[in-house]
Amino acid sequence: MAETRERIFEAAKQLGWRPNSVARSLSLGRAYALGMLIPTFANPAYASMIAGAQRAAEDSGNVLLVTDTSDNEARMKVQIERLADRADGFVVASAALNSPTVALLQERGLPFVLLNRRSAGEHVSVVGDDEAGVHMSLEYLSLLGHRRIAYLAGPRGVDTVERRVGAFRDFVRSQGLPMPKDWVYRGSLAPDRLLAGLTRIMSAPADERPTAVVAVNLLTASQVLSGLRGLGIGVPEDVSVVGFDDWPLAEHLWRPLTTVRMPTEAMGEQAVRELLTVLEGQSSPRETRVEVPPELIIRESTAIPPVPALRSARRPR
Amino acid sequence: MAETRERIFEAAKQLGWRPNSVARSLSLGRAYALGMLIPTFANPAYASMIAGAQRAAEDSGNVLLVTDTSDNEARMKVQIERLADRADGFVVASAALNSPTVALLQERGLPFVLLNRRSAGEHVSVVGDDEAGVHMSLEYLSLLGHRRIAYLAGPRGVDTVERRVGAFRDFVRSQGLPMPKDWVYRGSLAPDRLLAGLTRIMSAPADERPTAVVAVNLLTASQVLSGLRGLGIGVPEDVSVVGFDDWPLAEHLWRPLTTVRMPTEAMGEQAVRELLTVLEGQSSPRETRVEVPPELIIRESTAIPPVPALRSARRPR
DNA sequence: TTGTAAGCGTTATCAA
DNA sequence: TTGATAACGCTTACAA
Numbered sequence: 326m327a328e329t330r331e332r333i334f335e336a337a338k339q340l341g342w343r344p345n346s347v348a349r350s351l352s353l354g355r356a357y358a359l360g361m362l363i364p365t366f367a368n369p370a371y372a373s374m375i376a377g378a379q380r381a382a383e384d385s386g387n388v389l390l391v392t393d394t395s396d397n398e399a400r401m402k403v404q405i406e407r408l409a410d411r412a413d414g415f416v417v418a419s420a421a422l423n424s425p426t427v428a429l430l431q432e433r434g435l436p437f438v439l440l441n442r443r444s445a446g447e448h449v450s451v452v453g454d455d456e457a458g459v460h461m462s463l464e465y466l467s468l469l470g471h472r473r474i475a476y477l478a479g480p481r482g483v484d485t486v487e488r489r490v491g492a493f494r495d496f497v498r499s500q501g502l503p504m505p506k507d508w509v510y511r512g513s514l515a516p517d518r519l520l521a522g523l524t525r526i527m528s529a530p531a532d533e534r535p536t537a538v539v540a541v542n543l544l545t546a547s548q549v550l551s552g553l554r555g556l557g558i559g560v561p562e563d564v565s566v567v568g569f570d571d572w573p574l575a576e577h578l579w580r581p582l583t584t585v586r587m588p589t590e591a592m593g594e595q596a597v598r599e600l601l602t603v604l605e606g607q608s609s610p611r612e613t614r615v616e617v618p619p620e621l622i623i624r625e626s627t628a629i630p631p632v633p634a635l636r637s638a639r640r641p642r
Numbered sequence: 643m644a645e646t647r648e649r650i651f652e653a654a655k656q657l658g659w660r661p662n663s664v665a666r667s668l669s670l671g672r673a674y675a676l677g678m679l680i681p682t683f684a685n686p687a688y689a690s691m692i693a694g695a696q697r698a699a700e701d702s703g704n705v706l707l708v709t710d711t712s713d714n715e716a717r718m719k720v721q722i723e724r725l726a727d728r729a730d731g732f733v734v735a736s737a738a739l740n741s742p743t744v745a746l747l748q749e750r751g752l753p754f755v756l757l758n759r760r761s762a763g764e765h766v767s768v769v770g771d772d773e774a775g776v777h778m779s780l781e782y783l784s785l786l787g788h789r790r791i792a793y794l795a796g797p798r799g800v801d802t803v804e805r806r807v808g809a810f811r812d813f814v815r816s817q818g819l820p821m822p823k824d825w826v827y828r829g830s831l832a833p834d835r836l837l838a839g840l841t842r843i844m845s846a847p848a849d850e851r852p853t854a855v856v857a858v859n860l861l862t863a864s865q866v867l868s869g870l871r872g873l874g875i876g877v878p879e880d881v882s883v884v885g886f887d888d889w890p891l892a893e894h895l896w897r898p899l900t901t902v903r904m905p906t907e908a909m910g911e912q913a914v915r916e917l918l919t920v921l922e923g924q925s926s927p928r929e930t931r932v933e934v935p936p937e938l939i940i941r942e943s944t945a946i947p948p949v950p951a952l953r954s955a956r957r958p959r
Numbered sequence: 960t961t962g963t964a965a966g967c968g969t970t971a972t973c974a975a
Numbered sequence: 976t977t978g979a980t981a982a983c984g985c986t987t988a989c990a991a
Contacts (some may be wrong), residue, residue: 346665346727348984351967356664358728366689379710383717388724390707393696400700407705409676410663410968495673547894574891577864604756665968668983727984962991972981 335629350411359597360412361391362401362426364367364419369572370589371418374440377593378416385601387413394419401426409435420444422482425486436603440596442484447610449603451596458619459492459539462567463620465583466537466617467500469629471565475508475535477519477528477545489541489569508535514545523552527564536630539563543572543584550579550626561628571622581624584602588617667728675705676914677729679684679721681713681736681744685862686889687906688735691757694910695733701916704730711736720744726752733913733919734827737761739799747831753920757913758802764927766920768913772802775902775936776809778854779884780902782938783854784817788882792825792843792852794862806858806886825852833863840869848915853947854882860889860901867896867943878945888939898941 350356359382363371369413373392382389390412394401396419404424405415414436420427420443427444430437439450466474474497490509497504510522527534532626538553540546546568553560560566560580568575568584575582592615667673676699680688691839692708699706707729711718713736722732722743731753737760744761747754756767783791790959791814795807807826814821844851855870857863863885872879877883877897885892885901892899909932919925 343723345668345984346724347664347673347988348967350664351662351668351969351983352985352987354967366683366692367686369684369686372683372689376710381857383720388707388721388728389709390705392706392708393693401701404705406660407663409660410665411705500835544890547891551898553892572891573861574864574889574895577868577893577896578894581868629904663969665983668967668985669969669971671983774973960988960991961989965986965988967985970982973979975976975978 327465356411356413357386357558358388358390358412359413359600360405360408360434361389362394362404362415362417362419363391364394364396365394370587372568373589374593374596376417377590377595378440378597379593381534381594381597384598387597387601389597396421398425402429403435405429405435405440409433414438414600416440416593416600418596420441420484422487425609438596438600440592443612444484448607449599449610449613451592451599451613451615452485452488453587453589453592454615454619455488455587456492458493458569458587458621459489460496461619461621462539462569462583462585463493463496463545464626465623466539466565466567467492469565470628471537472500472501472629473508473533473535473630474537474539477522477540479511479514479541479545481511486541493539514541515549516548519545519548520552520555524536524556527553527556527558531563531631533639535564537567537627539567539569541569543568543570543575543582546584547575549579550582554579559572560626563631565627565630567627575622576624578626580626583624583627584622586620586622588615588619591615591617650833666710673728673730675707677722677725677730677732677912678706678708679711679732679734679736680708681711681719683710686885687904690906690920691735691910691913694832694907694912695757695914696910698911698914702914702915704918706914711820715742719746720821722746722750722752726750732918733756733757733910733917734736735759735913737801739801741803753917755913755917755920757866757909760929761801766916766925766930767926768909768916768930769802769936770807770904770906770909770932771936772805772904773809773812775904775938776806777813778936779856779886779902779940780810780813782940783856783882783884783944786882787945788854788947789817789819790825790850790852791819791854791856792827794827794839794855794857794866796828796831796858796862798828803858810856831858831865833865836862836865837872841865841873844870844873844875846916847946848880852881854884854944856884856886858886860885860887860892860899862897863899863901865893865901871896873904877943880948882944882947884944893941894938895943900944901939903937903939905932905936908934 379389392404410414418440420439424444443450476493512522568582571584571586595615696706707720735757737756741761760767793810829835829839857866885899888901888903
């Protein structure tokens with residue numbers, strides 16, 4: 326009986342015997358391990374997705390095998406090959422919108438769920454409500470009186486980024502805000518390029534340039550802060566800055582950063598739960614939004630727009 | 643012959659066949675996987691150790707299985723149990739000075755090398771030159787003219803921390819600098835506790851309190867910056883601040899932080915190389931120092947001490 | 960209920 | 976050189 330089996334297992338364990346998980350995997354055809362592909366450990370947002378995922382994995386008796394892909398498709402391929410038999414499925418947080426990796430997983434029949442970044446085609450994915458996050462930051466700026474708002478997005482091709490810019494554009498349109506072409510920056514996020522872009526946007530006279538800048542992520546936001554500081558533009562008295570993602574250091578930047586905190590930990594957690602149901606064959610392609618809503622963390626990088634700007638905005642043309 | 647074997651493997655691969663790595667592990671008794679235990683993904687210093695380790699692992703045909711231990715011994719135990727058969731050895735970056743985990747690894751005969759943090763007893767370990775890092779930051783402060791220097795270390799029990807405080811104490815002694823008892827803070831690094839400690843140290847009159855504060859890591863340093871800002875103490879004009887570890891955000895803090903950059907990536911790399919030699923049975927217990935020296939990144943949080951302090955320091959008593 | 964054997968996909972050994 | 980076979984350590988199905 327099962328109970329006796331348990332007792333024997335326990336007794337054996339006391340004597341120093343432990344079942345060999347490799348042999349177990351081979352016999353069972355199941356590894357009780359889940360792979361997780363992360364663009365980079367360097368981005369703190371992923372650190373907490375991993376933390377959440379790992380907790381969920383451990384709670385369900387699985388181990389989580391995490392790798393850093395550097396957003397490099399060739400590396401991802403190698404890692405998937407090497408982990409294919411050792412893991413029962415994958416949480417993929419580093420998919421590009423058109424990723425050969427996703428194709429590879431599909432053709433090899435490896436179960437997977439996308440996290441944070443979706444990809445073209447049908448598959449199960451778990452994402453946070455980035456649109457709501459952007460929306461709430463814009464609403465807040467709007468409430469403060471800002472009407473001229475720029476968005477620093479970075480290059481095309483990543484789902485999350487597109488969702489965030491999309492939400493920005495929707496808001497701007499629905500509120501009838503001004504939208505000169507270069508107020509949405511789509512260039513490289515490399516420090517010098519970004520600074521050049523920011524400088525261009527800010528080179529207009531004070532009553533024509535944006536009174537608020539929204540950045541696509543935390544690092545970009547902090548570069549913006551430093552950039553404005555270098556340009557001699559005050560934050561928040563001249564320009565307000567809002568970031569995306571949160572992290573202890575965000576509080577200690579040149580100006581403590583107002584930013585959108587995404588439920589990253591819950592996202593990681595839900596991704597593995599979703600993957601587990603896929604492994605049980607219970608799931609069909611669909612997109613899951615994590616229920617936990619984003620949160621706007623208001624600190625000191627935002628304020629009402631400068632008075633001249635207000636005057637100019639109200640002056641009839 | 644071996645060559646034919648290769649050709650057949652290649653042909654089979656074309657046809658979609660791939661050797662099953664689990665079966666391979668079982669047969670070979672070797673998994674070609676290495677475990678890595680990290681205190682927390684949230685600390686950016688570890689992110690780059692992982693990056694280095696993963697590169698070295700991949701280059702040698704291994705996969706790196708990384709887990710976040712939360713510095714929790716119980717969790718480490720579970721993770722080691724679950725990875726014991728799936729990995730050939732472990733890189734342990736989250737060992738406490740007296741860690742049951744190390745004992746566990748030893749009694750189960752699992753090969754391992756300690757990274758960054760050493761532990762009591764004999765074992766192979768890879769560390770950076772923390773002492774040199776601290777030393778160079780203190781030399782720099784000294785050169786600027788600082789003589790009253792405080793060190794915020796945090797709780798006892800972690801090897802790296804002890805090495806850093808040790809180096810601080812050595813320097814202070816060798817230079818005959820003043821060293822009131824509470825200038826070395828050994829309390830909790832929780833924000834409120836740390837702030838209380840800092841406030842106490844800074845509550846002395848300006849010409850008696852420290853003119854420079856050195857922090858044990860990046861987060862602590864940024865908390866110190868914010869703390870001083872809150873106290874209305876200027877950085878660097880009233881007090882200089884030096885951190886430990888570097889990260890892109892360090893440049894964007896309230897004051898761009900002068901800090902010691904450790905060769906974290908090289909450390910991770912070397913740890914897996916070291917582990918690989920252990921696995922080949924070539925290694926006896928020893929400590930390896932990573933050759934790459936620390937680097938002092940000078941930014942804007944340090945300057946010459948304030949003039950009144952200089953005057954007071956020079957005034958004969 | 961208990962014990963035995965087959966199978967998981969490799970590699971390694973030993974005859975042929 | 977080739978080909979069959981045991982072994983890795985577990986699970987499960989089937990006979991005793």
